[in-house]
Amino acid sequence: MKTHIYVDGFNLYYRAVKGTKYKWLDLNALCQKLLPKARIERLNYYTARVAARPNDPGQPTRQDTYFRALRTIPHLRIIEGNFISKPARLPLSDNLNKIVSVLRTEEKGSDVNLASHLVHDGHMGEYEQAIVITNDSDLAEPIRIVRDELRLNVGILCPSKYLNPQLKAVITFAKPIRAGVIQASQFPETLLDAVGQFHKPTEWR
Incomplete structure (x- = not known):
């Protein structure tokens, strides 16, 4: 069955990958293991660029290296949202009467992009089956439209x-992404693209 995959990148990261040593995740291998009968023709990865932090200045470099690895998958596209930072005044958790100024950072665009492409591609007849990697209830309505109306x-x-x-x-159906299949779906430590050889980030080994 002609299948398109729509990956909610941050939802996947925070719920299944963060805190593990399996961040070098080959999304195509993961999907093929979980959907052995599907004919995967497109894999869309929705995410946003992270910024360097004082306690982790190498974060953007690791992300760029991972994007480079993902781009070795011929039918994969990376669709980027963005982070917006703005000041906010919030109470302290242990003293609700004390208000402090904080910098709140929010990711914008990924959910909207995923939902828009899911419905548009279905309306255009580009797939017979859509698979969404997420556990975000914000995507329930576009999924319902595709299943019930299309x-x-x-x-x-x-x-x-x-x-x-x-x-x-x-x-229509659901499958869990278990730790074992993530572990079994890692890229090789060394990859090759049009620029040359590159390696899994040292911090992820």
Whole structure:
């Protein structure tokens, strides 16, 4: 079945990858292991560029290296949102009467981009089956539109232990992304692209 994959990059990272040594994740290998009968023709990865932090100045470099690895997958596209930082005044958790000024950083665009492409591609007849990697209930409505109004199959590969009930109500099927399949779906430590050889970040080894 002609299949398009839509990956909520930050949802996948924070729910299944962060805190592990398996960040060098080959998304195509992961999807092929979980969907052995699917004919995967497009893989869209939705994310945003991270910024350097005082305690982790190498974060953007590692992300760039990972993007480079992902681009070795011929049918994969990286679609970027962005981070917006703005000052906010919030109470302290241990003293609600004390208000402090903080810099709040929010990721914008990824969910909207994923939802828009999911519905648009389905409307244009570009796939027979869509797979969304997420556990974010914000995507329930576009998934419902594709399944109920466009009459197309929509599956979830869930990066969390439990599937969100709002998603469960609108999908065709779901499969969990277990730690073992993530471990078995890593890129080789050394890869080659048109620029040359590059390696898995040292911090991820």
